[in-house]
Amino acid sequence: MANSKITSKRDGWIFEGRCWKFGDNVPNDGGLMDKDVMSQLLEYKPKTLAPLVLNNIRPELAKEAKPGDILVFGKRFAHGNPHIQGSLGMQGLGVGLIIEGMQRTTYRLLISAGVPFIPYADNIRDFVEDGDHVRMNAETGDVENLTSGKKVSFEPLPSFLLEVIEAGGSQGHLDKRLREEGKIPA
């Protein structure tokens, strides 16, 4: 198995690992996470949610994915009601995302959940195959397929949003702002 040789790792904004490739129309509810599981669990901790990510679509992913791995999605990614649990679970897995298309609600949801991603990566799926060894830099938008040797680059997220993600998402970023403004102890 090609992917067993891949050592997955994350160093800041640089993710390197196995590519998990998905198609178009992966829904938020019932796709990223099962809605019944979400409503029964009432849980917002990334580490608790991580084992539940994408269970309905690829049950092995949450068990096998390692921090540094890269999930590639097609168009209409995570459409539907903007529940945050699936995105928080991906943060818990420590993976990076490259997404071809999504609505802005999903874009904001991923930032709120502190998930590093490269947005609007046109035709990324022509460039990687499932199981490839891939490296991405969420800060520069550079993607390298180490299996094929090809390189490609996309417009990354603006730096003020990378700051939100770096702080762990909306909650972490709010903590940072509250400390900076002296509303809570440093």
Next chain:
Amino acid sequence: MGATAAEKILARVGRKKSVKPGDIVYPEPDFIIMHDLHAHIFLRELWEKGVKELWKPERVMVVIDHRVPAHNVKTAGVHQEIRDWVDKFNIGHFFDINDTGITHMLQIERGIARPGNFIVAKDVHCSNAGAVGSLALPLIYDIPAFLALGSAWVRVPETVRINLNGQAKPGVYARDVVQASLAQLGYEDADYRVIEFGGDYVDQLSLDGRQILCNVVIESGAKSGFTNPDQKACDYIKSVTDEPFEPAVSDPDATYALVLEFDVAALDPQLAAPPSPDNIVSVASVAGKTVNQAFVGSCAGGTLQDLRQAAAELKGRRVASGVRLLIAPSTQRTMNLATQEGLVELFTQSGATVLPPGCSACAGSVAPIADGELCISTSTRNEPGRMGSKVDTEIYLANAATVAASAVAGKITVPTTKVAE
């Protein structure tokens, strides 16, 4: 170069001379709105972080509307916790079960949403505020930042203009018009855009009807819905509040991402078939399907106008044997007005079940449907499981007249009556 009303409002609250789509602003909202599914969680988390005072508690509105009255001990505890946080944080506008209704209607009825106001909310359907020229954006998980610090990042959205012209046929109402006109937009046309409605159909439409237009846009991926506030909107708001307001209207030379012309007169009754609200078909094309439950209510269909549309179909008739017709007026004031008009009596005499004002059956927290059932509803969404069981169930979203006519016939039926909108 002119600006849209949404751009003018965001410039004002973002403390800028002007803004353009794509700009990032940090607006200070006129109101921050939450309901009982999240208010206690957000307020508790802030308290636990060490935030003991909100940015401006007098600008915060909290409503108990989703589970009214509490349907189990756990929910009763949530309501109790919300009351405690409202006291602790000295929240300015709290609507408890004894004075409530659906948040998105209540914000208008109580003069919180006012022409020119900017509102941020946890719930996506806050866009009803656009019926009175208030811009409401659901900023969901950034609501705690607004509560604690008064701002968070907002990307200025583009605006799409939909011109609705012509007189609607019998049985055709705002719900049909908005579903059918949005269906003409592509998936990316509505994304993160404010949908602004104009045209002679909107000019003559009641504020209730305008709420339905502004509400339903959310299911297309739009960020909000809007109508330029006219005399009707301003007069209504003046009748419910003494607070001042400054209307913002789009300039004639404003730049729109897209302008759609839609002929209302050509439209027949429509509904959204499973599995999603954008799957629009004519009522006639699915007529005859057996109905188990019918629901008139929710932020997309519980206004006084919706109740009148349902009543016109129910007058002198009875709900078919084996069908459950549930009717939930959107707010307590709507319930009172409906009672004064004799609608509530008409509903109960026709065999309908009148439920307390609130979100009610929309998300299945009361009266869930069972395996294999079909529900026709004025509510917001129709993905499998939304209103109860997801096993072999079907949910059709239609106007109140179609829902009532179908409940009487026991099968999906094209409505024939017409009441003024």
